[in-house]
Amino acid sequence: MSERIDFHQAAPAGMKALSGVYGYLSQTDLPLTLLELLFLRISQINGCAYCIDMHTKALNKAGIGWDKIVLTSVWHESGTLFSEKEKAALQWAECLTLIAQHGAPEASYTALREHFSDKAIVDLNIAIGLMNTYNRMAISLKKLPASANAS
Numbered sequence: 001m002s003e004r005i006d007f008h009q010a011a012p013a014g015m016k017a018l019s020g021v022y023g024y025l026s027q028t029d030l031p032l033t034l035l036e037l038l039f040l041r042i043s044q045i046n047g048c049a050y051c052i053d054m055h056t057k058a059l060n061k062a063g064i065g066w067d068k069i070v071l072t073s074v075w076h077e078s079g080t081l082f083s084e085k086e087k088a089a090l091q092w093a094e095c096l097t098l099i100a101q102h103g104a105p106e107a108s109y110t111a112l113r114e115h116f117s118d119k120a121i122v123d124l125n126i127a128i129g130l131m132n133t134y135n136r137m138a139i140s141l142k143k144l145p146a147s148a149n150a151s
Contacts, residue, residue, distance in 0.1 A: 046135040053145030
């Protein structure tokens with residue numbers, strides 16, 4: 001498989017704008033490890049090898065153990081490995097990523113409200129939207145994961 005288009009080269013201003021959104025998120029009160037868990041889970045749902053590779057490595061570099069990283073795709077079956085706050089955010093990320101299938105159920109929103117302020121919920125929505133955008137860029141334009149290029 002070869003890359004269709006290098007999106008950074010083809011549209012540097014657009015990619016810089018997306019990077020600016022990530023920069024905004026890094027300045028919020030949302031923990032980087034929570035954002036990375038969400039980014040990983042969204043990428044797993046969308047099947048984005050490039051982003052799964054990137055966010056797995058970022059989580060490990062941030063000190064998250066392999067057990068938690070590997071079990072992110074089945075967080076709801078992982079006992080107490082994930083905090084209630086993480087579970088609420090992961091559930092919300094799944095809902096918004098698959099919004100055409102089930103909408104944004106009240107129960108998921110209620111769980112989110114128990115752990116996050118209005119601003120944090122908006123920031124979570126921005127993060128979820130951003131990762132879904134990045135996934136669509138990488139998947140449609142066949143961006144290879146860094147690990148695939150390491151051999």
